[in-house]
Amino acid sequence: MSRLELPYLFGSRTLLSLQEDAELVEPKDGKVHVLEHRPPWLLGGWRADPERFFPVRTPRPHDAPRGFQFDTAGRPLLIDTAGDSCLVPCTAQTCRRWVEAALAYATAVDAISAELVAAKHRARSVPRWRRFAAPLALRNWEKTRQRYERVMQEASEAYKPVRREIGQAMWIEKEKAGEHARQAHRRKAELAERPIWGWSMATNGQPTAYVFRHDVPAGDSSAPASPQMNPPVDLPGLRQALNDLKPVQLQWDSTAITETERELESVSFESWWRELFYEDYRTFTSPPPSRSSSRPPIGGTGTSGTGGFGGY
Template identity: 45%
Template structure:
């Protein structure tokens, strides 16, 4: 028998990290984390059907997929994976041993070589059948897990789209609020000197300074008082508390200071 008739066996490795059917995994909030693990067949080097490692959710480390799973499903997934891997590891060890025996027999020992080669051929056929049977037995569970992963990815994508939609709606709402011509201002005299009092014409003032003349100020959009404040260049700015409170209520998801910074890239009190 010539060694050239023996195929090269690719590196197999372990198709599944150490885990047995007695390992207990409890879903947290109805979810587990699954990791798809693929391995190569010995004879042709092609990838065999993947097996899924099941772990408790744990930290969101960015690997694996967080999928919905009941305790019963989790145990079924793990039992199927262990059965699949046990079958694959067993027949793989047989094939490797048969390959070593056939390769180690001197070709001059014709009878021993024929017997070793016959054993190799029988083991190779058994390997193909066992791999096929193991993959077919695992396929329903593998399919169920892949469907769970697909559903989880679809939910995550839908959630991401919803966050983008909400963020865009919030941005448009803030833009519309900034365009309303409801703002006004008045130069007032305070004990510390002259200041600018900023208000909203559509909101009753909280505690307007006695010297304020808001009726003399035209209604402008949000950039209006900013331009006026820049031009007046007065050291103090008094924002009407009721105007700020009503604006924050309308903004709903962001404070006035953050809104001003998003609009003008500066602080609304110091303008820096």
């Protein structure tokens, strides 16, 4: 082999920088935060199925569960832009075992990787006039390359039981999260289809629409004593009716909002309406932050106040 035939080395982030010291990592509320990293081997780069490395750390406030979106069939699509990670149940003893295994694997990989890079650098940088140094450097490179393959294989085999254990724990938690997201999606869809919404119009001064639910008592002192009993409609029907009426002011019954948010289980009415109709429920004109719109936002109401309303 000549120096011109030396293979390209694929770069890789130092694995030890991903894993904190064992003394610094501990479960919080019975869980640890696990990151999934797929480091390439320096020789061969990204393999068909790169072996996974799982740095473990103490959960932090921003390690919140990630969100789901859904396709047209209602299947959850996990939104994750920062790489795969998961909060998994873990005891203190298991946590320490996982971290120590990660540190042992990372130490071995980082050490042999640095040795391989140095051997290649020596083989390429020997001056031409040193006749015997270049062949020696190439032989040392070949020995280091063979040792690299052996050490990487041994480190991978030693780490395999923990890799499998963590991978299984992450898979279980993702399945739970997916099922929870599917249930939440069904719950929101079913609630939107229930014909429970009503409205009444007051013409004293500016036309005002008062929105309530037929299945819960009114909760506002300003609610009409005998609201106009329009036939109950589902949420899309309510939106269409209000859009057709185009009231100047819009008032939502506070009890209706509170009960809806209780049934949505920690999902706000505002975010639910935005998810369905891409607008602010108080004005029908304000787009969500992630969407661009040429319509300027108009001041709206609180759950029991009044404010400007503009239909499409």
